[in-house]
Amino acid sequence: MGRITLDKVRKAFGDVEVIPPLDLRIEDGEFVVFVGPSGCGKSTLLRLIAGLEDVTSGEIRIDGTDATHLSPAKRGLAMVFQSYALYPHMTVRKNIAFPLKMAGMDQAEIDRRVDGAAKVLNLSSYIDRRPGQLSGGQRQRVAIGRAIVREPSAFLFDEPLSNLDAALRVGMRLEISELHKRLATTMIYVTHDQVEAMTMADKIVVLRAGHIEQVGSPLELYRTPRNTFVAGFIGSPKMNLIEGAEAEKHGAHTIGVRPEHFQISTEGGTWTGTIGVSEHLGSDTFFHVTVPGFAEPLTIRAGGEVDLHYGDTIHLTPDASQIHRFDAKGLRLP
Amino acid sequence: MATQHSRSAARAMMAPAVFLLLVWMLVPLILTLWFSTLDYRPLRGTFDCCEGLGNYVRFVSSSAFWDSILTTLQLLGGVLLITVVGGIGLAILLDQPIWGQGIVRILVIAPFFVMPTVSALVWKNMFMNPVNGLFAHAFKAVGLEPVDWLSQFPLFSIILIVSWQWLPFATLILLTAIQSLDSEQFEAAEMDGAGPFARFGYITLPHLARSITVVVLIQTIFLLSIFAEIFVTTGGAFGTRTLTYLVYQRVIESQNVGLGSAGGIIAVILANIVAAILMRVVGKNLDA
Amino acid sequence: MARAVTTQRKIVFTALAWGIGLMIFFPILWTILTSFKTEATAIADPPVFFNFDWTLENYQVVQERSDYMRYLWNSVALALGSTFLGILIAVPAAWSMAFVPTRRTKNVLLWMLSTKMLPAVGVLYPIRLILIQLGLLDSKIALIFILMLINLPIIIWMLYTYFREIPGEILEAARMDGATLKDEILYVLTPMAIPGIASTVLLNIILAWNEAFWTLTLTTVNAAPLTAFIASYSSPEGLFYAKLSAASTMAIAPILIMGWFSQKQLVRGLTFGAVK
Numbered sequence A: 001m002g003r004i005t006l007d008k009v010r011k012a013f014g015d016v017e018v019i020p021p022l023d024l025r026i027e028d029g030e031f032v033v034f035v036g037p038s039g040c041g042k043s044t045l046l047r048l049i050a051g052l053e054d055v056t057s058g059e060i061r062i063d064g065t066d067a068t069h070l071s072p073a074k075r076g077l078a079m080v081f082q083s084y085a086l087y088p089h090m091t092v093r094k095n096i097a098f099p100l101k102m103a104g105m106d107q108a109e110i111d112r113r114v115d116g117a118a119k120v121l122n123l124s125s126y127i128d129r130r131p132g133q134l135s136g137g138q139r140q141r142v143a144i145g146r147a148i149v150r151e152p153s154a155f156l157f158d159e160p161l162s163n164l165d166a167a168l169r170v171g172m173r174l175e176i177s178e179l180h181k182r183l184a185t186t187m188i189y190v191t192h193d194q195v196e197a198m199t200m201a202d203k204i205v206v207l208r209a210g211h212i213e214q215v216g217s218p219l220e221l222y223r224t225p226r227n228t229f230v231a232g233f234i235g236s237p238k239m240n241l242i243e244g245a246e247a248e249k250h251g252a253h254t255i256g257v258r259p260e261h262f263q264i265s266t267e268g269g270t271w272t273g274t275i276g277v278s279e280h281l282g283s284d285t286f287f288h289v290t291v292p293g294f295a296e297p298l299t300i301r302a303g304g305e306v307d308l309h310y311g312d313t314i315h316l317t318p319d320a321s322q323i324h325r326f327d328a329k330g331l332r333l334p
Numbered sequence B: 001m002a003t004q005h006s007r008s009a010a011r012a013m014m015a016p017a018v019f020l021l022l023v024w025m026l027v028p029l030i031l032t033l034w035f036s037t038l039d040y041r042p043l044r045g046t047f048d049c050c051e052g053l054g055n056y057v058r059f060v061s062s063s064a065f066w067d068s069i070l071t072t073l074q075l076l077g078g079v080l081l082i083t084v085v086g087g088i089g090l091a092i093l094l095d096q097p098i099w100g101q102g103i104v105r106i107l108v109i110a111p112f113f114v115m116p117t118v119s120a121l122v123w124k125n126m127f128m129n130p131v132n133g134l135f136a137h138a139f140k141a142v143g144l145e146p147v148d149w150l151s152q153f154p155l156f157s158i159i160l161i162v163s164w165q166w167l168p169f170a171t172l173i174l175l176t177a178i179q180s181l182d183s184e185q186f187e188a189a190e191m192d193g194a195g196p197f198a199r200f201g202y203i204t205l206p207h208l209a210r211s212i213t214v215v216v217l218i219q220t221i222f223l224l225s226i227f228a229e230i231f232v233t234t235g236g237a238f239g240t241r242t243l244t245y246l247v248y249q250r251v252i253e254s255q256n257v258g259l260g261s262a263g264g265i266i267a268v269i270l271a272n273i274v275a276a277i278l279m280r281v282v283g284k285n286l287d288a
Numbered sequence C: 001m002a003r004a005v006t007t008q009r010k011i012v013f014t015a016l017a018w019g020i021g022l023m024i025f026f027p028i029l030w031t032i033l034t035s036f037k038t039e040a041t042a043i044a045d046p047p048v049f050f051n052f053d054w055t056l057e058n059y060q061v062v063q064e065r066s067d068y069m070r071y072l073w074n075s076v077a078l079a080l081g082s083t084f085l086g087i088l089i090a091v092p093a094a095w096s097m098a099f100v101p102t103r104r105t106k107n108v109l110l111w112m113l114s115t116k117m118l119p120a121v122g123v124l125y126p127i128r129l130i131l132i133q134l135g136l137l138d139s140k141i142a143l144i145f146i147l148m149l150i151n152l153p154i155i156i157w158m159l160y161t162y163f164r165e166i167p168g169e170i171l172e173a174a175r176m177d178g179a180t181l182k183d184e185i186l187y188v189l190t191p192m193a194i195p196g197i198a199s200t201v202l203l204n205i206i207l208a209w210n211e212a213f214w215t216l217t218l219t220t221v222n223a224a225p226l227t228a229f230i231a232s233y234s235s236p237e238g239l240f241y242a243k244l245s246a247a248s249t250m251a252i253a254p255i256l257i258m259g260w261f262s263q264k265q266l267v268r269g270l271t272f273g274a275v276k
């Protein structure tokens, strides 16, 4: 079981309030991702849940019982750190067995569980090595192994993939998702990589300066961002936000159009601009288009093999049903 | 990483160390403070109260006091200068590719393991003795008049002995620091056209700043309380009486506990001033 | 610098380093050599270096005059006892400073170091009185405590700088894994810090072994270590160079040998946080 409830949880370091009072419900078995820019308090929030930091006020409940003042060991949660935090002086086997040893489990059961975890994570052939003799991806797996053998009620991940190279990151992302499907245990996952957030999450929590900006499924956030911050943060490349006269035409202070929601043409359209840098990815091409009167160039997604070049004139038509409208405070207009 | 749990655990685990050091500092200090206001001369059986500040006035107004301060500073300055400069030189030398580096390092650090009484005795008798010492032999061999080191150049001789003992320590710390210097920095500087001296001044020396601070701090701590070397060699004669040694003479040799205690308190105050200055300077450098 | 070093340059530096190294080592070498000479050869002019009749006589005389083994045992007991006790107290303190730092941490550390600057002579008399009152003058227990106290600030500092390089996340991971504070220190921190602890232990043994103020002023017979043994040769009647050399060699040999064998471990941790 792993239902975690935060009730008016607040955290201040000295006089600096890092997390203003915040409410959040995480259901059993959910894969929840915290995203937000650097320094917004994602790690702090995770560490509050883990019990590695005290809340300044408020209450944390795990499966209905008050865990606010429980020590980390007693909360029944497991954590995977960004630096993996493996014990360098222990072999892989000892690392994975450590939490079980601390729990006073008997050796036969420890061996059974460690071997099980090693098999699941493809670690069997490295089981007697030390962390220093492993690659980044293998270390990551050991850290996960150490977390799963305890059969915790929830897993906490703090940017677990940020030290891996791009290819490995994609692989591990899939492995963690698969693990979640198989174990069906609550997972809370911190990242500032919004691709990870979109692909892995059941529920995304977007944070800014300790505030929850929006909570919802990846598609909800993509389709109906509650404000310009979420709109700009979810989706890659970023949504184009346009202010001024064009926005007023739609009765809004700001309008937003995602790069994928434009029709492009060489003959005519709503807006006309000049192509600046273009990025050819093979499957897609992204054009940065300067439109007179707009503060910033627009980013436009086009098909893979479009024959347009630097300096060419281009006509753009936003998909009318995909125009997001925001008021002067940045809030979504219905 | 600080929760209420870990903070109170931390306080509990600091407590023994802090408590012991506090007792170790305060109890003798308070007793000494008390003695310093007495006319306390155990040999004569005097133990009279209420000297007030008399002992302090007497201690400070004697010329021996000011001489001893000067001597202490000269000793400290001399040894620090020799060990830091020598240590940098040796560290750079030992960092070069040479044959038998390990053995040379063993030779160089050996004096650090020699107890001060032994090194003082050996230097005094077997090297600096004006008749049978090796230096005397050497001087005679080249036709010079042998020198009685410890009476003609007493302070210099002691500085020499103490520097010999502490040079290895300085060398070791500085060598570790030099070895941690990133060679890319050097290569970059070389690409920028810096010659060997410029590279030393702009890269090596700044890199060593923290280590030099550490060397100065630790050596000052030990040098302020230097005792055996003086006790064995000159017994405080010929202007080698440091403040520490002066207090020792008053308390132990002339058994004037009151006067000596006043001296002790003054030494404590001065040591604290030095400590405060040093900490001010060093504290910054020791910041993470 | 990864670059071919000219042989010529290497020869010059090797000669220079060996020259200076031998010069620094020479007083020790000379003492050891002299300890095997007769008193007459010991003061011969010109000095004799290797071609003399080697004799063990001085060692016999020194052993007859004073019971070396008792002093040696006392030195060992004092050095090891005070180091062990010091580590026991310093590890928790250094853990606190390194992993739960507060605004005061640095000041506490500096205060601790400043207690080492207090001139011992200033407080010698009261300490003696207290020990006499307690009947602990000339006792090993009292000296072990005092040596531990005078070196404690250095031990804490060294361990602190060492612990600080250990990522706090690893200790947090242990905490998440259900380790108590004791487990955390015993099974995670200490094994990871072994090189630093080894270096600290070695330095402390050396300092305690060579401490020559308290050991001389607070002992007479029973607890007297090698510093007192050698001090008895500083009186004029002991001024026979060969015997002095033999006694000196006996006093420094154990620690010199230990130091040489463990110099790698000693040096590794001897940075006081000055190397990043």
Ligand SMILES: Nc1ncnc2c1ncn2[C@@H]1O[C@H](COP(=O)(O)OP(=O)(O)OP(=O)(O)O)[C@@H](O)[C@H]1O
Pocket (backbone or CB within 6 Å): A013, A018, A036, A037, A038, A039, A040, A041, A042, A043, A044, A045, A192, B001
């Ligand atoms: N122990 C601390 N003392 C004081 N301030 C802290 C402490 N830990 C974190 N902070 C502050 O709290 C804020 C949130 O930090 P946190 O580490 O939670 O950010 P984050 O969202 O995880 O960022 P990142 O993506 O860079 O990891 C930051 O402004 C940070 O400076």
Ligand SMILES: [Mg+2]
Pocket (backbone or CB within 6 Å): A042, A043, A044
């Ligand atoms: Mg973070």
